[in-house]
Amino acid sequence: MTINTSRRGFLKGAGAAVAVLAVGVTPKGTLAAAGSQTATSITPFVKIYADGTVAAVIKHFEGGQGVSTGLSTLIAEELNMELEDITFENAPSNPEVYNNLLFGPFQATGGSTAIANSFMQYRTAGAAARDVLLQAAAADWGVDVSEVTLKNGVITGAGKEGKIGDFVAAAAQLDVPAQPKLKDPEEWTQIGNPQKARRDSHDKINGEGIYSMDVQLDNQMVVAIKRIPQFGATVASFDDSAAKGVKGYIMAQPLPNGAGVVAYAENTWAAFQARDAIEIKWDLTKAETRSSDQIKAELIAAVNTTPQFQASKITLADATSAMDGAAQVVEREFFLPLLAHAPMEPMSATIAPSGDGGVVMYDGAQGPTVNHATMHQILGIPMEKIEVKTLYAGGFFGRRLNAGADYIVEVTLAFAMTDKTRPVKLVWSREDDITGGWYRPAYAHKVRVGLDEAGKIVGWDHRIAGQSIAKGGPFEAMIVHDGVDHTSVEGTADTLYAIPGMHVGLTDGSVATTVNFWRSVGHSHNAYVMETMMDVAAAAAGQDPVSFRLAHLPGDTPDQIRKANVLKLAAEKAGFSKDLPEGHFHGVAVHKSFGTYCAEVCEISVDEGGYVQIEKFTAAADCGVAVNPDVIKAQVEGAIGFGVGHIMRDEITLDGGVVEQQNFPDYEPLRMRDIKAIEVHIVKSNEAPTGIGEPGTPPAGPALANAIAASGRALVTTLPMTNSGIEFA
């Protein structure tokens, strides 16, 4: 058995494996496996069964973002059928057939790209399937293909009628057209249809939907891992004698990378108990011992010195001189903490032997290519003998894909340390999740904005400091340029506001914890700072927040026009700052991320005790063609809640290197009472569809912050808000 035992070496190795696939060296076997699908696969994206059932084969996992509905809609549209009549199946792992077209040969979900990259691909697949079905029927009936039509699974023409299931075998033998004629947007009945017909709804309301956590295989072992108490610690020795008293306990094995001890048991509860009973002596010589206050002080100091990297075209000197002539300069310093994703489903995955020396992993796989490469590398099994079965994910927000492939490596190592005859299921507790790293990094910002006599911005110096997500990992080449990790600065220097003399400087923070993409990534902190500073500047200029923003979106580009339009729409629908009841206040924010423009107005009330209640969010989004308007609304509703909940009261902190939060009682999720109402408006558009899973998150926090500032309090610049004296009703 070959197990790569160097922890750091493994992380590097995993990255290399991903990178190899990403440049296109894909084992032929993987493709062969996909090519041998049942004869009812007309294209890799459409399966038609003999009874006429149509399934969209979805290459992106369903983690709640609605992609199973979105991709099914595109297929249903071209097959002239109703969305409610189509089913879906998860695609196998195959980085060439099922890759994310925006990521290269890499099958993964992220960056709000699912619909954007699949829109033409899935429509084309549906149209191609339609064409070959029609050709097969026409040939069978001895008529020209122009004489037959398809609707709702029935082909008609030449006085005959037949179900698609009757023609699928013949259709599968035909050459699939590469560029079939797509339906004209005027003919669409499913794309843009406001119906509520989520394809994953039925499974999820009767307990039938299977998530990673729900895998129950015959003879499976369940493992739980006692993990390092501090980042950088390793296992020195362990004693499992107390665990032997746990009924159902099997054995313990130290992870070869030193990151913990695996407790194997017959069921989950026994695994948890055995894990807790194992005593470990830790080697803390390389462990993180700092506390959050020290890390915060380091970041704050960094934004008060010359930045390490320039992340804008304008230099610091030019921005400084632009501000020299300003009539007034406003300045604020910000701190935004580490944040956990905490999806409802704690991490879990299962590996089982699949016969013939192969393995199959069951996972809500955000990046099946990573699962595949991890098993290949650790187990030394050829790629073609490895299978990934993608299941529902109980939320992700970015958590299930990271540079270390953490839980995927863990379950693979746990399986590797057995005789490989029994399936091994890894289960994380909530405590494992909250303390397990891969957080949204903490950031400090310092911003100086110069305004002229007329209230126009003439200079903007924006300093950012925080730990880089991408440096040292497999995504570095894609994300880091000239020393600047794009995810640290996105949404600042590329702002659509007409701001002359804008300098953005970045300083990397030291490595404290593992860090990762977190719903909306850099926009999650940058939009907070940009959009609260716009309010600070508007107030200094003596202008209304909406008018001030519009004055800086003069409509010179289509981008500016679209951003201005969502702002105007949200403000109009909310009745921004008009006729508010006493004690109610509005705040607004608008931000473009992942190609989508989103504006949000937050209405709060403040009671006599000073307690703040969010009464309503009114949002407007422009994400190009709205494939599923109701799913888009749901995503914006959820993204607002996700964004605002963390900004209200969540943070991950370290005390002597140890994560202080453990579970939901100290990493309190947004609750139902926190937001009384949300209203979402979608801008009608014929532009190519862009992302919607994330863009609702960035404006939510600053809209709330601006509303609180409008109530007469100082702008909250240290998050979460509960650390700045804000109390919520």
Place this chain on the structure above:
Amino acid sequence: MTIKLNINGTERSVVAEPGTPLLWVIRDELKLTGTKFGCGVASCGACTVHIDGEPTRSCQTYIEDVEGAEISTIEAIGDTTIGAAVQQAWKELDVVQCGYCQSGQIMSAVGLLKENPKPTLDEIDDYMDGNACRCATYQRIRAGVQRASEIVEG
């Protein structure tokens, strides 16, 4: 120890150690995986089942304390009038996103409507406070409870 459980109207015999949470017996022994594990400390509500009709967090309920009690889970809640109405409302409004918390949300919503057939918005917020949804589908859960109330009323 061997314990007889009355679950979803059927008597099932299970072997489990005293102190084992009902949640893990339901999921790992009875293979009813619709009841979810979210936190293990009764702070998220994903594991909510009904015990003698009362919504209860199964992660903090010991197996020896429920012998003889009537336990029902998401898999059977649709057999009741209110349960079917709540599921219908959830479907009509497309409440779910990731769906992982929704078994627990539905079990709590049924509990609420059993004791309060026409809850106000504040009453819904109060009752559902312990059921977390990280996708933040709260808007639709709230509307779903109201819609289920209408469906039951007929």
